Amino acid sequence: MAIQLSKGQRVDLTKTNPGLTKVMIGLGWDTNKYSGGAEFDLDASAFLVDANNRCQQDTDFVFYNNLQHPSGSVTHTGDNRTGEGDGDDEQILVDFSKIPANIDRIGITVTIHDAEARSQNFGQVSNAFVRVVNEEGGEELIRFDLGEDFSIETAVVVCELYRHGSDWKFNAIGSGFSGGLAALCQNYGLEV
Template identity: 65%
Template sequence: MAIILTKGQKINLSKEGILKKILVGLGWDTNKYDGGYDFDLDASVFCCGEDGKAHKDTDFVFYNNLKHPSGAIEHLGDNLTGGGEGDDEQVVIDLEKVPEEIQKIAFSVTIYDPEVRKQNFGQVSNAFVRIVNSDNNEELVRYDLGEDFSIETAVVVAELYRNNGDWKFNAIGSGFQGGLAALCKNYGLNA
């Protein structure tokens, strides 16, 4: 049975036993929308040092860079519509391969081309992130974001971070305006 977190809560994943590989599932639904465009949300991962910044472009894993050079983090592909049940996009992480210089792994969801499409997270519902133990497919943690967003076009959903040799999970739920470019700037990269 998964542990359900609320915004701001943290959990030590290492206390759940020895985790080697995890699947991070992100999902969402869009409200009825008739703006003439499909609603395309994209999951992204920022691999950060102790300063909370990504130091190389390859530390940004997303639909145009599906795999971190270390082989530790892999985005399983872009869902262009968000249709269907369950996870809309997934990221697989081999915790044993994550380079030591990566101290934090931040997960975000952005709206593709939000200005042109006139879309924002006020039009998104049922957004969630979950952590699954890849060895036995057990869902360990789930965080349902709720409906707290209106004009935001990007959301930092959650993060994994190292703490005294353990991996911890933090339910963030922090919205940004400015889409992917704003997020990249926040994490020290140029969009």
């Protein structure tokens, strides 16, 4: 049974699951029905950062236009432009055995594409969640439901996977940003 986390909680991933090397991070959401005239397109991304919380190169940012890190450690399975249906809307695969030694943490984020132009924000998004699944066998290990704490934000740092000695841990963050993807990129040391 999956561990249900609240904002700010941290939990072991690899220490409590010996032999765990590959996980699927599933992200899902619903959009509240309102007459804004434009479809919602939410995008999941992963930022592979060093101990200073900075990406060292553009390829450390995995998203719909860069689906795989050069190391093969993080892979985005593709952009879902509508978020229709149940279950995961987008997925990111992580192979802990391939993560380069200089990578200290992986920030998992969700942004609203063209949020400003479409007058959209996370106050219009509901039932957002992230789950971590053992790729071998498909067991859900962790689930974090983000709740309805957002209003004007256009980007959210959902969670982080971070190195703790030789193990990897999960941190349920749920922190919103205004400024969309550009603000997140700047936060992680990338020029936009």
